[in-house]
Amino acid sequence: MPTTVTEFDTITAISTPPGEGAISIVRLSGDESLAIIKRVYRGKDLDQVASHTINYGHIIDPKTDAVVDEVMVSVMRAPKTFTREDVIEINCHGGIVATNRILQLLMSYGARMAEPGEFTKRAFLNGRIDLTQAESVMDLIRAKTDRAMQVAVDQLDGSLTHLIKNLRQEILEVLAQVEVNIDYPEYDTDEMTTRILLEKAELVKARIGELLQTAQQGKVLREGLATAIVGRPNVGKSSLLNHLLHEDKAIVTDVAGTTRDVLEEYVNVRGVPLKLIDTAGIHDTEDKVEKIGVERSRAAITKADLILLVLNQSEPLTVEDRELITATTDKKRIIILNKTDLPNLLDLNELQTLVNADEVIQTSILTSEGVTDLEAQIAKLFFGGIENSQSTVMITNARQIGLLNQAQQSLDEVISGIAAGMPVDLVQIDMTNCWDKLGEITGDSAPDELITELFSQFCLGK
DSSP states (O other): OOOOOOTTOOEEEEOSOSSOOSEEEEEEESTTHHHHHHHHEEESOTTTSOTTEEEEEEEEETTTTEEEEEEEEEEEOTTSSSSSSOEEEEEEESSHHHHHHHHHHHHHTTOEEOOTTHHHHHHHHTTSSOHHHHHHHHHHHHOOSHHHHHHHHHHHTTHHHHHHHHHHHHHHHHHHHHHHHHHOGGGOOHHHHHHHHHHHHHHHHHHHHHHHHTHHHHHHHHHOEEEEEEOSTTSSHHHHHHHHHTSOOSOOOSSTTOOOSOEEEEEEETTEEEEEEEOOOOSOOOOHHHHHHHHHHHHHHHHOSEEEEEEETTSOOOHHHHHHHHHTTTSOEEEEEEOTTSOOOSOHHHHHHHSOGGGEEEOBTTTTBTHHHHHHHHHHHHHTTTTTOTTOOOOOOHHHHHHHHHHHHHHHHHHHHHHTTOOHHHHHHHHHHHHHHHHHHHTTTOOHHHHHHHHHTSOTTO
16 A cells, blocks of 8 residues: 655655665655654754754664764755655665664664655755656666766756746647637637647747657666667677777687677666677577577567678678678668778678668777777767767657657647647647646656656655
8 A cells, every 4th residue: 555645744765775885874754854863863953953954973772871883974954855745864884784673673663664756756856856867867777878867867966847838838828828719719710829829830840849859868777778889700790899888798719609699788878878789699509508599589580770881801702791782781880891900801882782882990909909990880880970069958768759749749730720720629629738748747747657757766865
């Protein structure tokens, strides 16, 4: 059964990862935070200390008067806190035993164990942040690269919030105008009302479209870019994986078929989190195990967002090379001519007839030659024009993308309704629906079930 939250609830949780460390933090939030900590803390008079100060002392067990731990207690009084409630943070020694003892003491004297994400949920319910900012808190925690972190920080700062609220305000103004024109038709004509609606619908639709254009890049930042390294056996696929990872993860030999399974690893390449997939060399084989590996490699090609097709430039193009070039034609790809440290036997003129010149990068994984160009090409493919645009609001969240698509659909219905000559009051319904969908993004018109579901995905103590 879900816990019933009242205004008098004081919640507590451990806000640091479990295990050994220099410090652990136990957090309290609620009206009784100060009263509870005073019962188990020995040191300064916390009633007298200034807000937003950290104070040295000890946590004691009042029943036995035994010292549990030496601590620093932060006192932060409402409303200038994350939850807009009184917040206490206890910095204790990192370790499972001491941290849990302190948590149990706080719960013994009136605090309740917080649900996952409940601190952030209270920040939302108390008007401290909206839903987009709440989601960005989780994105910030999960960020795999500096760029992903920056996008989350921008959202936490309210960049998306401001944009959505401005769009909603524009829709509200036109809806008010329409209402006046419907109620007082003598002051206006239907033609003017529909023209105002149409102009605003097209304007808002264009702005939503701009936001949705960033969704692909946002998905990459959030989940990592599925990148398949493909090619014939012994062209240098596993060597490339090891080089990008900066460790010997994959076994490298001159024996064909060394890699028999699909290896997956995450790596940060110039701000792009790559989910690297090292595949078995694709060729005809009678070996049963190797054959399964080759089939998995073919499947990896279809699922990948980016293909790194490795060719051996010290050998002429083979039938298998040409098949791989054909199989990846419709995919985003980079063709890597490896082993430039060896004499060139590959016909470059023939290759240019099969692929675009800007797709080709020459490398020698053995000597690290050309790897910098490869990394630059990966970054260019996915963040061209966005990386340098600090003002761009980027959408990374699947829930937000879905609602933006629904809002855009409502606007399409407004535009088609006007074109079909539908009555203004019917067209107005679709415009209002768009306003509601945009409100769901920020939480202004979000149902309670959504809010409960969203915050349940947060880690405990956040």
